[in-house]
Amino acid sequence: MTGTAAARSLAVGVDLGGTQVRTALMRADGELLARAAERTDLAGGPRAVVGQISRLVAAVTQDVAPEHLAGVGVSSPGPLDNVAGVVLSISTMPGWVDIPLVAWLTEALQRPVVLENDGVSAAIGEWRHGAGRGLSDFVYVTVSTGIGGGVIAGGQVLRGRRSMAAHIGHMTTQPQGETCTCGNQGCWEAQASGTAFGDRARRELAGRPDSALATIGAALDGRHVMDAARAGDALARDLVAHEAAELGLGIVNLLHIFSPQAVVIGGGVSAGFDLLQAGIAEQVRRRALPPFRDVPVVPAALGPNAGLVGAASLVLAA
């Protein structure tokens, strides 16, 4: 049976990010058997990072017989061309322009390699082994530095022209709102990302020096606000309510547009999902048509591993 599809029941997932390169060996059931990570060698550029990935893949597969390994799936920031296997650009990683990552890694690893956008990878991870398991239609939203995501519609990954679908963070939810990094006013991510949440906290704090948040100083970010809200701080609770309302606006739009069976929320901000849930639900109740109001909005199940699990799943499904 050596070399049959059944025997190739392991895959490596790689999560390429601007801070870390993370890899894991995954079993077909989604279990992660071994992990390795390094700080991303930004200064070394793409060739150095390909070297890092190769070493990390070797580290997590050292005990694996070659005939058991189906291949390597890479989740990467975009935009990228997942068919050609080329990273078109990564704004946070200098020198990453038109990098034929799949070709380079295939040569280095002598294994099948697939490349997928990080939002889509995470959506696939949650679909195959997380909060979206068994669903044919759901939207995955990741809320951290920005807002990204991926959509499963009719049992298929929504890709669109140039695989650029699901740029959900750049839908405009407040046309007269905050200026986004993209230049537009009121993109969802300019209103509701983790970055926007932290920025708003620092602004509001100026008028509320009584808040516990005042002791934190310039490092104040969304996590501090979540912690302070849990401890009952009034400003922090107002900020969480505002964040939930901004998140809810975009979620209401996704409900009407996709009619998903669920909306799954991941990313750093989802660590405070329990605090945000009531405010999101209130926005849905206020703004969604009645038949959309009972759609579950739930936290992601795989945390920071969603992208890596999704990328590895792609290799096993292929």
Place this chain on the structure above:
Amino acid sequence: MTGTAAARSLAVGVDLGGTQVRTALMRADGELLARAAERTDLAGGPRAVVGQISRLVAAVTQDVAPEHLAGVGVSSPGPLDNVAGVVLSISTMPGWVDIPLVAWLTEALQRPVVLENDGVSAAIGEWRHGAGRGLSDFVYVTVSTGIGGGVIAGGQVLRGRRSMAAHIGHMTTQPQGETCTCGNQGCWEAQASGTAFGDRARRELAGRPDSALATIGAALDGRHVMDAARAGDALARDLVAHEAAELGLGIVNLLHIFSPQAVVIGGGVSAGFDLLQAGIAEQVRRRALPPFRDVPVVPAALGPNAGLVGAASLVLAA
């Protein structure tokens, strides 16, 4: 060859609406060979309307040999269950609650009958025989009394849970905007439908009695505004610019969400598409990420026949 798939090259499309019931005999290439219509018998209720549809279908098929007719496709306002063939409710048609329209029509016509949501039918019509021909990913938007539509994604009709996807008119584009018929504030259709366009014209006119629109009186609607804008009336041109900006906001969101190859605009307001186009393009330029800015936004090709053509196409494809 009698009775083979090839021989069954004709289908009837039915467009069931609150004002008219329209039918046409369609050839597989999309050509409409015969048409018939009646004012919808709202007072008579669903049974009376089924009688109307039966007579109209008989009228357009009187010269057709039975073995050439593949069946009858019905486009209907929703919500409906297209799998079970049941109209769940039609807000503009009294008594239309849980009507097993496919069962009733199959019995009356002794032909295969399929039922489809009107927005989706029109999207399919434009896909098969109109402005979306040959595309795998496009969004159809119909702007008239409300805003509806349908989405083709990855070569498939986007359906979602309970076939309720593409309720695009109820995405919120202006959270502090107009109150929608659904109760929400700032739904796209409350901001940009033909109804909203006419309402805004009547409101704005109060402060601009010098406008040519002042001569029209209470009957003033979007068509008058388009006509006056063409004639150079300043208020009408302002109103058209505002309408284009409101339409553009929703279109920008659809670009980021679906990454379509085109956005196709139908419905009554699209009669003024030439006037709206520059304002829509300006909004796209201002608000869309650069790789989405070159996506064509084009007028629908089939006009009021899109739904009927799409419904008939469903029968021929089945």
